[in-house]
Amino acid sequence: MEPRDRQQKAAGSREAEAAGETETGRTSSSEDGKVRTLSRLAIAGVVTAVVDGLFSSVLSVAFYHSTVTRLFQGVASVLLGPSALDGGARTAAIGVLMHVGVAFGWSAVFLLLVTRSAWIRSVLASPQGAIKVASLYGPFVWMVMSLAVIPLLAHRPPAINVRWWVQLIGHIPFVGFPIVWSIGRGASRDPMARRPVVRKSPPKSRSGAVAVAEPDE
Numbered sequence: 001m002e003p004r005d006r007q008q009k010a011a012g013s014r015e016a017e018a019a020g021e022t023e024t025g026r027t028s029s030s031e032d033g034k035v036r037t038l039s040r041l042a043i044a045g046v047v048t049a050v051v052d053g054l055f056s057s058v059l060s061v062a063f064y065h066s067t068v069t070r071l072f073q074g075v076a077s078v079l080l081g082p083s084a085l086d087g088g089a090r091t092a093a094i095g096v097l098m099h100v101g102v103a104f105g106w107s108a109v110f111l112l113l114v115t116r117s118a119w120i121r122s123v124l125a126s127p128q129g130a131i132k133v134a135s136l137y138g139p140f141v142w143m144v145m146s147l148a149v150i151p152l153l154a155h156r157p158p159a160i161n162v163r164w165w166v167q168l169i170g171h172i173p174f175v176g177f178p179i180v181w182s183i184g185r186g187a188s189r190d191p192m193a194r195r196p197v198v199r200k201s202p203p204k205s206r207s208g209a210v211a212v213a214e215p216d217e
Contacts, residue, residue, distance in 0.1 A: 044182035045104035049173060053099060057172040059166070072096050078154045103175075106141050110179050130177065133184065138176020142168050165185040205208050 008216065060066040070085070072095030077084040084091040114120055123129050146167070147158050158164070 015044060022164050024045055037111070039187060040183050041104075041107055044107035044110070044179050048107060048178040049100040049103035051178050052103065052171075052174050053096075055170055059170075064163075068092075072099065075099055078150055088101050091182050102145070106175070106180050107183060114183060124180070130180045134176035136176075136178040137180055138171035138173075139168050141175055142171040161164070 040139055056071055057068045060068060060071040069089070069092045072092040073085050073087060075095035075098050076087070076091040077095075080087070080094065084094070087094075104180060114124070120133060126132070147162060152157050
């Protein structure tokens, strides 16, 4: 084998190794990014479930003269019917599980919105961005739940009263903000986020005209 051929072969081998290392780095970075994304989702679900649960519990005990058990029995009654109110600790535990599931569900919805919407990511990146988005997303969650989901499952019309308005406002700091803050952190670096495709313009000739490749005959 001639020296030139050996040099070309060695150069090709080095390029292949470099390409392999680059691809491995990209795969590792992508996997790490997905782990971070799922971690933010888990944090959002847990924090929202705890914060909103505490908010509702304080309202029930301090202002509505009820109990925490009765609160979560009421949550369970959406699926189990009025009999859940007399189900004791069992139906209260079911209500807690439903509450946590809803918190994770709306956290997942916001994660999907962040990855698909460049506008939401730009608002999050602005000053007080999390508060801005939470002021929209929190009330949105409550309106969907109170005006559509709960009436559909419980087979009863929504009741628009003082408690409804308290929940509407309360969903900004106690539901919207925990979700937006937990998931919005690092959203601009999320590997799952859709980014605009930049199309390269065709090369131009020296005269300034666009070069067009001639078809092979």
